[in-house]
Amino acid sequence: MIRKRFFILMVILICTIGLISCNRNEKTEINPIDMEVNIGQLPYDDLEKEWSVMNMDKYILRTAQQIWSTWSSVDKIWPGVDFSKYNVLYVSTDGENAWLINPKNEITKFSGKDLPDKFKATGEEMSFTSSEETLNGKPTIKVEVNPKMFEEPYSVSEFKSLPTGTNLFPFTVHEEFHHYQNTWKINDINQEELLQEGIENFEARQERLEILNCLNKAVLDPDKETQYLEAAKWWFNKYKMDNEKEYNMIKSIDILEGTARYFDMAVNVRSIKGMDISEDEVFKVYQNMVREDYTFSSDRFFGLPDEESYDIGGLCGIILEKQNNKEWKKESENGTPPLEILLKNYKQTPQEPSPEVKKIIEDIKLKREQLNNEEE
């Protein structure tokens, strides 16, 4: 009896495996729809100016061109990262259209209804699935786009500093980079506990924003880099002393989000300016991005501890790149946040609170009050 049961179980198991592998080999039929674009040409010159006449075909073609110009060489930006085998699928949130981009300079538009269930639209804008999923046997990244986005005002997520770029490209790059962080030596993160610890701790918020302010100035005014980094060191030491618990919790996010921000910035610039852009040139573009897009201003902060991690890491990364530091990427993978790596050899210089940070903290408190009043 036991044997018979075992036999039946085996038969069921083998059939199931058969079905699964059958499903895997099932081809998704792709019936191309014409795109009103010329894939060899820039579909626009200035996204902001042309926003009201933009359409998804042009926007996604431009994203595809950014993919084609960087996809096979991102390991030059972060050793070990290899996107060269990945297709990218953009799907409109209404499920109507899909655009499949492969690394061989090909883009195909087709009906989103032809997609297998795992790739069908969920309706959630910018929802992301990594290259672990395959479509027709190829590892395929999927991102959902809102087909009505151009009916809304020009989005602040787009890049004024890179008028021929898209936000969709660095978003895709950033999210896929996270996929590579699974093997890094990082402590587990309890995001909820961190939020509780940090959201009302305005002393910690002020100290981290002071660090950010110093890094921002070090990038925009590199003649005084040492001075600003010594100031950052003082704020960093103070922050660690005053907020030991938060500091230990935030380290992991500073590494994960900070390096991902650096990586998406570095790939974004090169997708427009070319992989062989010189060190001087690339730094100038980074400066423009910081000046125009990653601005140190109230509208970009709500006083959450993890929101600071992105800019801190991004700015540290571009300074470390300028300093030609060859070790920092490995050190980050081994669990040291970019800020600690950058400031390691600087002394500290005592500081006074800055008017810039004071203003941002006041604005954050105001924003929260308004939100509370709206809720009541």
Ligand SMILES: [Zn+2]
């Ligand atoms: Zn991220």
